[in-house]
Amino acid sequence: MSDDGSRAVSVIAFIGSVFSPWYRWSGRRRPHNHVCINVATYGPGGRFTMTDRGEAALRQTPSVFQVGPSMLRWTQGRLEIDIDEVSSLPLVSRVRGRITVTPSAVTSVELPLLANGTHVWRPFAPTATIEVDLNRGWQWRGHGYFDANFGTRALEDDFDYWTWGRFPVTGGATCFYDAVRRDGSDMAAAVHFTEDGRAEAVSPPPLTRFRRSNWMVMRETRADAGFVPRQVKAMLDAPFYSRSAVRTRIGGEETVGVHEALDLRRFASPLLKPMLAVRVPRRAGWHFDV
Structure with a gap:
């Protein structure tokens, strides 16, 4: 999110694109055949890109994750994301440039979301600075985070609902991290991360x-007793999913963070x-010209 709160960006790299209908229709048998780097920009001129590509579009090394023309690269203690994508309907256009995420520290935390380990949250860098340099006049600096989710089963097979906020x-x-599992049990996790990467359950x-999304997705988050959270910036609003900037109060301190339901x-x-x-x-047929 930009320092002035007017713009934001999210990037999600997938092997086995969990929100892709093509992956679901395939029977989820070959996750490496459904890969994607999803980029969404929020603010004036915002765009949404999410192209499901085949296995030939994937390249991996210990420090590089590449899908088609876009790439994530870990170098010198920072994450560089090179983007060359085409946004989806109704605003079809090219999205190009670089996003650089520089963590204040990298944590060693892993949180199993189920006891059998089929879903795991890995908050690599809960505090980071971000520099955005994209076309269409998108140049700004701000704060961000870098995390990952790993799983061996479909989300909808194990969960009914979840909400997350940073x-x-x-x-x-x-x-x-709060969730309702399919077996009716609840999960509730609250973790404070210091800027030097130390983690403590709180x-x-x-x-x-608080107020439902425009698609009427239920939303809730943690807040001091008597304080009602509220959305301060709309981001992604879908029939099953909401991402927004939300103001809440934690331990007497008001703060604006990214919230998902x-x-x-x-x-x-x-x-x-x-x-x-x-x-x-x-776009199953994309391949490298090598």
Whole structure:
């Protein structure tokens, strides 16, 4: 998110693109045949890109993850993301440039979301600076984070709903992960990360509901008793998913962070997949000219 709060960007790299209808229709048998670098920019002139590509478009080394013309590269303690994508309908256009994420530290934390380890959250860098240099006049600096989720099963097979938030606070950032599993059990995790990468489980404030998204996705996050969180910037609004900048209060400190809510009961509906195919084109035949 930019320092002035007017712009934001998200980048998600997938092997086995969990939100791709093409991957679901394939039976999820070959995750490496459904790879993607999803880029979304929020603010004036924002765009959304998410192209599902085949296995021939994937290259990996210990420090490089490349899908088609776009690449993530870890070098000299920072993550460089080179982007060359085409945004989806209705605003079809080229999105090109570089995003650089520089962590204040890299953590060693892994959080299993299920006891059997089929889903794991890995917060690599909960505090970081970000520099964005994209076409269409997108040049700015701000703060961000770098994390990952790993899984061996479909999200909708194990969860009904989850919400996640990362909020900058004095001395670092606090992350909240709350979920309702398919077996009816709840998961609640609250972790404070210092700027030097130390992590500590903390007692979370109450789980508090706030205004639903435009698609009526239920939203809730942690907030001090008596404080009602509120959206201060809309980002991604889908029938099953909401991403936004949200203001809350933690331990008496008001903060604005990125919040996500995911309704996996809706996502599991087969009626949703053709809608997603419009936003997530499949380009199975892309290959490197080598």
